Amino acid sequence: MAPLIPSQAELDRRLIVDINPETVSNIPSTDFPGHWPGESHEWSLDKFINSFKVDFHRNEQFESSFSLVGLDASIANAFRRILMAEVPTLAIEFVFVNNNTSVIQDEVLAQRLGLIPLKGSVEGINWMRWFKRPTEDDPESGSSPSDYNTIVLRLEIECTKNPNAAPGEQDPRKLYKNAHVYAKDIVYDPVGRQMDYFTGDNAIQPVNPEILIAKLRPGQKISMEMHCIKGIGADHAKFSPVCTASYRLLPDINIQRPIIGDDAKKFAKCFPRGVIALEPVTAEEAAKKGSGYEGHDGEMKAVVRDAFNDTVSRECLRHEEFQGKVKLGRVRDHFIFNIESSGQFDSDFLFLESVKVLKLKCARWKRGLTDLMR
Incomplete structure (x- = not known):
């Protein structure tokens, strides 16, 4: 029997996922050849180049929206997952408390500090190497802190009375000095070759300097040293470079x-x-x-x-x-992405980094397949 030749109307229908009052239909994937009679879904580089396109809708520093058209859902979802979990960033990992007489416990304060988004020179962050954590079986197996794998931050602050406060003043921020501890009070302490990368505006610093860390009263003091390392969101959410990374399919409204x-x-x-x-x-x-x-x-x-x-x-x-009178649907190969950066990188740069990570994954898989075939 000769293969059926689908009409253009049928091909267009297959691209739409039908949205019904309580269900979704026409959802079969085309991730293997021969799914539809008379239509081949074998992957072709030329076909992909001709059908794939990128349309930007908004491109701001920390938020971008764009469409990837002509892509399979598995690839689009791979980009989303890589953005959230596999693009490396800097975050506070180790906190050494010298003195903490505030009302916040040491471990709670360390947790708050670790969640503060940090920014700095992108070139410097790429230059840094990974810090290897020691294992439980071998506590001596980890990396030693060095200028190429550890960023040192310090927080030295003490609350005192303000001698110039007006009589009857009730606002603690005016009544005392350093009553509120903010992210801007964290000081970067560069060492070694870090001076070549993290200087001036490119120095390691909190993305938002007004993040409230703690509240102090006269006589209370915080003195600590913090070590930042590179990590990925798969290890801890504090390393994730995005606030949100999501996509949706393009809506289709057909007034019949x-x-x-x-x-x-x-x-x-x-x-x-x-x-x-x-x-x-x-x-x-x-x-x-x-x-x-x-x-x-x-x-x-x-x-x-x-x-x-x-x-x-x-x-x-x-x-x-x-x-x-109306039929609702979604275009199955038109993905509208929205990326909101946490501030360490620009939003469009993050997507390019996710493409690089996926390329490295493919190269690693290809090498493994080659070794397997030998």
Whole structure:
């Protein structure tokens, strides 16, 4: 039997994941050849180059949004997981407490310090090597702190009374000096070759200097030394370089039968602002037989203006007057990414780093496969 040749309409239908009132349908993956009769899904570099594209929607320093079109879900999800868990960053790992007379316990204070996002020279962070932690079986097996694997920070602060405070002052920030300890009070102590990379604005420092660490009162003091190392989010969330890294499929809204008049206004309210627009029915549409607009010249009709901003709430599917008139879906190979950096790296730089990590993974897998075939 000769293979079936699908029409373009059928190919377009296969690209849409159907969104029903309570279910999702048409979800089969095409991750193996021969899934659809008459259509080959064998991977081809030329086909991928011709179909893949990247569209940027917003590119700010710490937040970016862009679309990856023509990609398989497994690859898109790999980028998301790498962004959250495998792009290396700096964070405080070891805290040596010399003196802490605040009301916060040592271990709680150390935990708070470890969660402060740090930033510095990207070149310097790439220059740094990994710090190997000692194992339980061999406590002497770990790395020794050095300029190429450890960043040293210090926090030396003491609360005292402010002799210049106004009589009757109640605000502790005016009544005392150093009543509040902020991230900006942490001081970077460069050693060795770190002076070549982490200087000036590129010095290691908290992303947000106004992060509140502790509150002190006269006579209370904090004195500690902190060691920062490179790590990944898979080890601890404090090493994750992103606040959020997510994607969604492009919404698809297909108005199959005319929606006119008051129904059109109600239909537009079922979607976020700007997704559905109201336009007048033209004389040509009203004169065309079978269009559904006969006798409605000049009335307002509902049209899709911008499906990109739709949240696919399915609200329109809950109203009887819209039954059979609209079909909701999502484009299965159009992924809209949103990346929000924690501040150590720019958001677009983070995605490029995730691509590098995936390339290294592929190269490592390829070497392993070559060794296996020998």
